Amino acid sequence: MHRIFKALTLTLTLFMVNPLVAADKPNILVMAEDASEGTVARSSRVTSSVVSALQNQMHDMGFNIYDESVITLNNFSQARKQRSDAELFDIARSVKRPPIDIVIVFRLYASKLQLEQSTKITARINGRMLNVLSGKFLGEFNLDSGKPWNAPEHCSRECLAETLNDKASILANDLCAVLAEKLAWMSNDNHSNSDAMLTDYYLLFDGFSAADMLEIEEYLVIFSGYGSLRPTEQRYTRSELLYRSSSSTAKLNRNLKKMLEELNMRAIVGFEGNAFNIKRITFRAKNPHAADSNAW
Template identity: 35%
Template sequence: MNTLKLILAAATALGTCMPVFAGEQPNLLIVSEDADQDTIPRNSRIFNRVERAIASEMQAKGFRVYDETAVSMDITDPHRTRRNDAELISVARRVSAPIDAITVFQIYASTEKNQYADIVDLRVRIDGRILEVNNGAFLGAYEVSYGPGDLPPLPVNCDRDCVIEHVGDQARRVAADVGAELASRLDSISPVATEGSGTVGAASVVPEAGQTVTSAAQAEVCDGLTQAYTLQFRGFEPSELTRIEEYLVSFKGYDHHRPLRTDTVQSDYWYETCSDAARLNRNLRLMTEILDTDARVAVTDNRIEVEKRRVPVTR
């Protein structure tokens, strides 16, 4: 059961009283439902400005937002337009990054000639909603709409590019309002961690040569961009994986991790850290030495495989 499911289950059990606790924050994907022919398609400049405005508001609240094109380009056409909810959810469930929720938005924009003067007014409406990816739970919605007279009219002799830029200016501001409200609603069911919230740390481990750490909270934190890695551990016993996770949370620069898939033989983890790949590779090799395990460590881009060499048992 993922983070959002735990939060929602607790909320249901307690009615409207939300518990004050914080787990791992949900990973978000910002997507546009443009199946309606009246909406602005995702290949428009207006769409790009709206998407960035909503993403910025989500990031300002501390949520991790993944770029849809970057995480889905290997499995679907990033230029495809006019997609419905079913397609968007299917894509979110299959991308490389573990996505918990999608923020779906629609953009409606049109012009209207004033009947009393040579003035062209704008109509702009943006609605957004948040859906939980795994079970489709509805987590919140918000809409902002402006009609003729509510927004500045188009300039005189405004050509196509002028219209697009003018509408984009207004849509971006509207989208920021929608994004801020959706972020606040998501924040209410997934609050940030507070001091003393009870983070569970690792047991006493040695994550790096010559450095002893007694818990994850005491691990040295580095500055810089967080990088995501897929870690694959193959051939390890459950007790060994427990110790491995203790090391992972104590490595320098650790941000967070989560299991992606666990089988009898292989366990895959999504691992985010601001440490560089060379240091992470070195730490994993040192970890296998400390565990006294003969293992192969292989690195391919942001995928690291750690395979335990097992000697056949003589019977």
């Protein structure tokens, strides 16, 4: 009965803090991939215009948008070209201040057709959204210019860049409207957990017995944002769980500490990325048979 009362108390406590974090928005990084054949170079002002358009519109939609050049200035080369998806994803995961939740990686393609009377230009953008912590695929997007754009008959390289720059920004704005709606829907706490933007967390409990884990799992499933729970490793005093939740790392960290307090279990909780390490603090058992102070 006492355990049930504690569980109910913790549940009420967790739901009371929901309004404080329900408005949390993911931290987003927009990155251009120019390693694929035919893509416009990252250094091109056309690519810069697309990045700026995506950042600006998502900022207006209320998302936390960070500029890659600024947050990677001290730790990564700014002159790199032809960066692959793997390199971009590694950069996004390596950024800790601030931690990035979602990366939008896009490729910009452009081509021209020289005619006697004019120059025809076409462009398209495709890419994908990924959850940085888990690598989970969140969506793909493709948008093309449709009808070719007209440029002057003898259009120099500068002329082509200027024409493409204006039109590519239009593509980026149209694309961002779709992405922002999708992200707003996934970030909304009002729909069911099956529809929420779930993150895969790995919870490693070190020094906890099987009986301890049964008590702990009773609490994990009542945390707000809970999606699913799956053991990935089970040993006598070591257990690892794959925990899917729409909660932020900060919120899950608070809930884990509150749970340990309610269960009267002393432990150190540390996390990096999407991995939590909960290491139990043990104390030497008190000797039930104290020595007689009058004896030698």
